[in-house]
Every structure is written in C-alpha cells, then in structure tokens.
Amino acid sequence: MNWKLPPLPYPKHALEPHLSARTLEYHHDKHHAGYLATLREDIDGTALGESSLEELVMHTRGKLFNPAAQVWNHTFYWQCMSPDGGGTAPATVRRTVEQAFGSMDEFVAALTAAATDHFGSGWAWLYRHRDDDRLVIASTADAETPFAAGHTPILTIDVWEHAYYLDYQHERRRYVETFMERLVNWEFARRNLERRSDTHIRLPAH
Numbered sequence: 001m002n003w004k005l006p007p008l009p010y011p012k013h014a015l016e017p018h019l020s021a022r023t024l025e026y027h028h029d030k031h032h033a034g035y036l037a038t039l040r041e042d043i044d045g046t047a048l049g050e051s052s053l054e055e056l057v058m059h060t061r062g063k064l065f066n067p068a069a070q071v072w073n074h075t076f077y078w079q080c081m082s083p084d085g086g087g088t089a090p091a092t093v094r095r096t097v098e099q100a101f102g103s104m105d106e107f108v109a110a111l112t113a114a115a116t117d118h119f120g121s122g123w124a125w126l127y128r129h130r131d132d133d134r135l136v137i138a139s140t141a142d143a144e145t146p147f148a149a150g151h152t153p154i155l156t157i158d159v160w161e162h163a164y165y166l167d168y169q170h171e172r173r174r175y176v177e178t179f180m181e182r183l184v185n186w187e188f189a190r191r192n193l194e195r196r197s198d199t200h201i202r203l204p205a206h
Contacts, residue, residue: 039067069143082185100135
C-alpha cells in the first residue's frame with residue numbers, strides 16, 4: 001500500500017476567517033493523516049494491501065472500516081468547501097434541490113438541522129439514493145458514510161468536534177451556518193449531482 005495523504009485543495013489559510021489555518025492544520029495534518037497511518041499499519045503486508053480505498057470502505061467493517069471510511073470522508077469533505085464558497089447555488093443545483101425539498105431555504109434548514117441535531121461525532125450528508133435517485137439528507141455516526149451503502153454523496157459537513165472546536169468552541173450551529181453561508185462548494189455539489197455515480201475519490205500514489 002503506497003498511498004499518501006492527499007493535499008488540501010486550497011492553502012490552509014484560504015478559508016479564513018471562517019475556518020482558521022490552525023484548524024485545518026490540526027484537522028488535516030493530524031486527524032486525517034492519523035486515520036491514514038492507522039489504515040496503512042493495519043493492512044500493509046496483508047492481502048488487503050492491494051485494495052483500493054473504495055473497496056475497503058465498501059467491503060470491510062469494524063477495525064478496518066473505521067480508518068478507511070474516515071480517510072474517504074475527509075478527502076470528500078475538503079472538496080465540499082471552497083475559498084469562494086457559499087452564496088447563491090448554480091441554477092442547475094437550485095432546480096434539482098427545489099424539486100426535492102421545495103426550496104433552497106428548506107434544503108439549507110434541513111441539512112443544518114441534520115448537522116446540528118446529530119448527537120456526538122459524525123457527519124451530515126446530502127446524497128443521491130442508489131435505488132431511485134432521490135436526494136436524501138441524513139446524518140451518520142462516527143465513520144459511517146452513505147458511500148459504503150452504494151449511495152452517491154453530494155455534500156457533507158463534518159461534525160466531529162475537531163472540525164470546528166478551535167474556531168467555534170461549543171457552537172456547532174454557528175459553524176454549520178457559516179459552512180452553508182460562506183464555505184459550501186456549490187460547484188463541487190453540481191458536479192456530483194450531474195455525475196449520478198460514485199465520486200471515484202482515490203488517494204494519489206507515491
């Protein structure tokens with residue numbers, strides 16, 4: 001297994017003042033890197049060492065699933081934010097979201113509630129259901145991810161405390177509202193909505 005930690009898609013200071021360089025350094029360089037190190041330690045030298053990250057997320061559980069899913073989730077999460085994020089969603093995103101949830105305001109309120117009301121560590125997701133293509137808003141605990149069940153993630157918000165505590169302390173709602181107003185990468189969401197298949201996020205090799 002020769003994976004390396006994928007770099008952030010923007011400089012660490014690029015999301016300031018909404019998320020600090022200190023938060024991104026701690027989150028990406030410590031937590032994300034830590035999950036990858038644990039995964040490498042667990043599967044190096046085993047038959048699973050030749051597996052793709054997607055295969056590990058889809059086909060393992062427990063000890064192996066947790067770090068693999070966290071590597072996948074974080075790689076996806078970084079792309080859900082942009083220095084030019086927030087604001088008005090592209091017309092194609094608005095139309096799709098309005099068909100599913102009634103209005104953009106109702107969608108934002110529902111995703112914000114999923115992230116804010118989730119108890120403990122986890123993630124809030126917008127994903128396309130594998131069976132009927134409907135859009136779903138849901139939260140998952142710990143490392144769980146809709147991708148493992150074959151659904152297509154569109155957006156996610158990390159609600160583990162290490163994602164926001166240095167900047168927002170206990171105010172998870174304020175972090176989530178800032179994410180939606182200032183950081184959400186609507187262009188990434190648009191591409192995922194149009195793809196209608198898995199995102200094929202892979203770790204680059206040395």
